[in-house]
Amino acid sequence: MTVSGETTQTSNNTSLSHKLTSTTPFLSLKLYAVIAILVLCLLAAALLIFLCVRTTRASRKRKMRVKHSSGSIPLVSKEIAEIKSPSPRAVLDIGEGKIGNQNVKEVKEEMEIVDIERGKGNRSGLESDGSGPQNIGWGRWYSLKELEIATRGFSPENVIGEGGYGVVFRGILQDGSVVAVKNLLNNKGQAETEFKVEVEAIGKVKHKNLVGLIGYCAEGAQRMLVYEYIDNGNLEQWLHGDVGPVSPLTWDIRMKIAVGTAKGLAYLHEGLEPKVVHRDIKSSNILLDRKWNPKVSDFGLAKLLAPESSYVTTRVMGTFGYVSPEYASTGMLNEWSDVYSFGILLMEIITGRSPIDYSRPAGEMNLVDWFKGMIQSRRGEEVVDPLIEVQPSPRAMKRALLVCLRCIDLDVNKRPKMGQIVHMLEADDFPYRSLQETRSAR
Structure with missing residues (x-):
């Protein structure tokens, strides 16, 4: 019985070995080679499925992207968006009207x-x-x-x-x-x-x-x-994201964003009592709808300023590059701090550059220093974002550059109110000093 069993086992092994070494119709390959190829294909497919699932999960955690003919940018702000009221409520809305210089x-x-x-x-x-x-x-x-x-x-x-x-x-x-x-x-x-x-x-x-x-x-x-929910992202993404060789933000659209932002801030400063100082004006906090209307967001750092108070002392908060020097050094906060931050924001809108960019040459890392240097060298036309296809008229450009310089004036008392800034940006014939006079005043 033992000899017979061993003989049967040997016969089975010989038969299996013969089958594995037999030639198959598939490319005349041996059966064992075909089996090896199938096993490798299954392993590769399993690996590919694993990688696809992992990539899909990772991509879901990233910000959603919105496609544009000239590129793509993240879909939404890393801060917050605006919402419509579900029921009619009385509101105070300055809206489209021009805000006067004083009241x-x-x-x-x-x-x-x-x-x-x-x-x-x-x-x-x-x-x-x-x-x-x-x-x-x-x-x-x-x-x-x-x-x-x-x-x-x-x-x-x-x-x-x-x-x-x-x-x-x-x-x-x-x-x-x-x-x-x-x-x-x-x-x-x-x-x-x-x-x-x-x-x-x-x-x-x-x-x-x-x-x-x-x-x-x-x-x-x-x-x-x-x-x-607002699905057109924020200003930072459109200025600094991958939008292709030509920015969808034309000069007119950029000025529309600047004016709308100024109107929102003017309402906070001059249309409310107590007035509201935002304290964190920056491009990522300016949300945009599909018609490029700006929405100032994220009031988590805002401060209320009573009518009888010219400032409030607070721990210095905000974003590096946008904070006014007097607030950074003293902690004394008022609406002029927002005006300074708006001036930096307007520079960012005009130039397409970040307030602080360590990837640039030493003389260009700080936007304010570079911007002032270009104006003093009479090279103001060179500061405009090269991604803007149609350059602004000299008058429109000079008006915007002047507003920037006045907003960041180190003398707080010389900075304009936000209502005045709206008027300056909208009016073609407002009386303003020349850039040369502004340069010499500094």
């Missing part, structure tokens, strides 16, 4: 003031007492459950931006409206502080050039703010 009340537009006192509850009571949510006097209360459903459980796939102290999610409410939900992170009480500041600063007002905040959620430790 915003001179604006010839229909204006209405939001009646905050109509709301129930008080603004500082952000917690629910268990019997139902407390209102802050404006906007709509969203439950945590509503926002979880809207954002699919705050899925990483719905992250559209991260910045400041929060993560922004794209959400779809039950009525089908698309919103941006900013989930404030808990950073030693900063989330609570930012929540109250944004509610106080912009929850009660609306302007076409300011991001509109209309909803909120405050359950337990959660603090969330709800805005309209």
